[in-house]
Amino acid sequence: MAAIPDSHDDLLTKNGYLHLASLGPSGEPQVHPVWYEWDGTHLLVSTTRTRQKTKNLARDGRVAGSILDPDNPYRYIEIRGVVDSIEDDPPSDLINRLAKKYLNEDKYPWDTPDPQRVIVKIRPEKANVMG
Amino acid sequence: MAAIPDSHDDLLTKNGYLHLASLGPSGEPQVHPVWYEWDGTHLLVSTTRTRQKTKNLARDGRVAGSILDPDNPYRYIEIRGVVDSIEDDPPSDLINRLAKKYLNEDKYPWDTPDPQRVIVKIRPEKANVMG
Numbered sequence: 341m342a343a344i345p346d347s348h349d350d351l352l353t354k355n356g357y358l359h360l361a362s363l364g365p366s367g368e369p370q371v372h373p374v375w376y377e378w379d380g381t382h383l384l385v386s387t388t389r390t391r392q393k394t395k396n397l398a399r400d401g402r403v404a405g406s407i408l409d410p411d412n413p414y415r416y417i418e419i420r421g422v423v424d425s426i427e428d429d430p431p432s433d434l435i436n437r438l439a440k441k442y443l444n445e446d447k448y449p450w451d452t453p454d455p456q457r458v459i460v461k462i463r464p465e466k467a468n469v470m471g
Numbered sequence: 472m473a474a475i476p477d478s479h480d481d482l483l484t485k486n487g488y489l490h491l492a493s494l495g496p497s498g499e500p501q502v503h504p505v506w507y508e509w510d511g512t513h514l515l516v517s518t519t520r521t522r523q524k525t526k527n528l529a530r531d532g533r534v535a536g537s538i539l540d541p542d543n544p545y546r547y548i549e550i551r552g553v554v555d556s557i558e559d560d561p562p563s564d565l566i567n568r569l570a571k572k573y574l575n576e577d578k579y580p581w582d583t584p585d586p587q588r589v590i591v592k593i594r595p596e597k598a599n600v601m602g
Contacts, residue, residue, distance in 0.1 A: 357544065359490030359537050361500035368533040369492035369500050373547055402499040406490050413488065416504055 343464040348417045351407050352378035355442055360385065360462075361404040362396040370396060375438040376407075382424065382461040386435040389428075389456040397423045403462055415471030421464040429457040474595040479548045482538050483509035486573055491516065491593075492535040493527040501527060506569040507538075513555065513592040517566040520559075520587040528554045534593055546602030552595040560588040 344352065358376040361369055372393060377384040383405065387394050397403065401423035409415040429435070432448065435457055439448040451457075475483065489507040492500055503524060508515040514536065518525050528534065532554035540546040560566070563579065566588055570579040582588075 357539060359492075359502055359504070361490075361492035361502040361535065363498070363500055367494070367498055368551065369494055369502075369535045370549075370551065371490055371492040371500075371502055371535045371537045372549055373490070373537050373539055373544075404492065404500045404502045406502045406504050408488060408504055413504075418501075418503055420499065420501065 343419070343421070343467050344417070345467060345469055348415075348467070348469045351409055351415075351417050352376075352383070354410060356407045356410050358383065358385065358405045358407050360393075362393060363400045363402065364392075364396055365399070367400075375442050377434065377437060377441065379461075382463050383419070383421075384434055385460040385462065386429065386432075386438055386457055387460060389458050394426065394458060394460070397460055398426055405462070409471070412471065416469070418468045419464040420466045421462050424461045424463045425459075427459045427461070429459045432457045434459045474550070474552070474598050475548070476598060476600055479546075479598070479600045482540055482546075482548050483507075483514070485541060487538045487541045489514065489516070489536045489538050491524075493524060494531045494533065495523075495527055496530070498531075506573050508565065508569060508572065510592075513594050514550070514552075515565055516591040516593065517560065517563075517569055517588055518591060520589050525557065525589060525591070528591055529557055536593070540602070543602065547600070549599045550593075550595040551597045552593050555592045555594045556590075558590045558592070560590045563588045565590045
């Protein structure tokens with residue numbers, strides 16, 4: 341995790357939003373706010389197999405993300421990195437952990453039956469920080 | 472402004488952050504949180520002539536942006552659009568208006584002398600909303 345300055349690594353475990361930028365089918369940028377978890381090496385994001393975002397990430401693994409400190413909007417981190425893997429998560433473990441982190445609920449309340457959840461593992465390669 | 476649903480057009484004038492995704496020199500995504508103003512047709516962003524972000528936007532005008540409602544993080548808008556123009560702003564009018572909006576200051580307090588401010592005009596073409 342050399343890419344993340346110690347001064348801002350707390351943002352990886354706080355309840356901020358990761359604004360995740362990926363590339364669409366024509367190489368155009370797309371960006372979405374998502375929940376995330378940090379495992380010490382990767383930012384983990386939960387999505388579903390059939391979403392546009394997942395297709396984008398499988399086609400071209402180059403991503404960027406920005407996170408504002410929820411306690412101080414003049415403090416933030418921007419990362420650039422790559423998707424190392426997109427793994428099936430049939431028990432929905434990650435989204436349930438994220439529901440605990442963000443909603444204090446044991447189970448993510450808004451999924452359809454058989455949501456085909458996947459875990460996207462993003463490895464930061466560079467970071468810029470402010471504040 | 473057909474691209475912006477009426478249900479979420481308030482987000483264009485609230486004090487949220489626009490997480491602006493652009494394309495770097497190799498077509499890779501980059502994303503930065505920025506202040507913004509809505510003029511009825513364009514999202515206006517202030518930056519400086521020499522920054523990477525400005526060079527990105529001049530090279531390839533395809534952009535995306537996401538804005539969380541500062542009062543409700545489960546409500547947001549994602550836009551995709553294009554840069555219609557990048558205009559010199561030698562009096563720094565836009566950044567001073569943004570300082571008023573976000574800081575309640577008449578003048579942006581953090582610029583260097585001769586900052587070479589520019590106004591980036593982004594025209595939304597599509598929007599997705601949540602919440």
